[in-house]
Amino acid sequence: KRVALEGFIWAPTGAGEKVNSFQLVYNIAKCCFGGPPQVQERVFAFASKDGVDYLPDEVRIIGTLHVILNKDRDTGKILTVYTLDVDRVEPL
Numbered sequence: 868k869r870v871a872l873e874g875f876i877w878a879p880t881g882a883g884e885k886v887n888s889f890q891l892v893y894n895i896a897k898c899c900f901g902g903p904p905q906v907q908e909r910v911f912a913f914a915s916k917d918g919v920d921y922l923p924d925e926v927r928i929i930g931t932l933h934v935i936l937n938k939d940r941d942t943g944k945i946l947t948v949y950t951l952d953v954d955r956v957e958p959l
Contacts, residue, residue, distance in 0.1 A: 870932045872910060872951070873959060875925055885918035891928055891951070907948050914953040925959045 878889040891910040912928060930953040937947040 868932050869930070870951075871927055871929045872932075873925060873927050874910075876912075876921060876923075876956070878921060884921055886914065886921045887916065887918045888913050889921075891926075906945050909947075910949040910951050911947050912951045912953050914956075919953055919956045922956060922958050927957045927959055928953055928955075929957070930954045 872891055874891045874893050876886065876889045877892050878886045880888075889912050891912050892904055893908065894904075910928075910932070912930070928951060930951045933950045933952070934948065935950065936945060938945055
């Protein structure tokens, strides 16, 4: 379903002005300093190969949301619940 979500970009594996994949979290301070949010509190976002601008403040992400439970085959641990194909990122 096409949606607009608001939160903060957390890109633990990205560096630079553009990111191709990141997590949208509701609170960057809790995400990075108080321990990571639980898997159901994150949206795993994927942009085109050109990426999107990394914005350090709160953003609105527009794209297609997928709700699919993805588990580790060996452990059964839930890896993702929400993923998003990003169309655009806007500052708030």
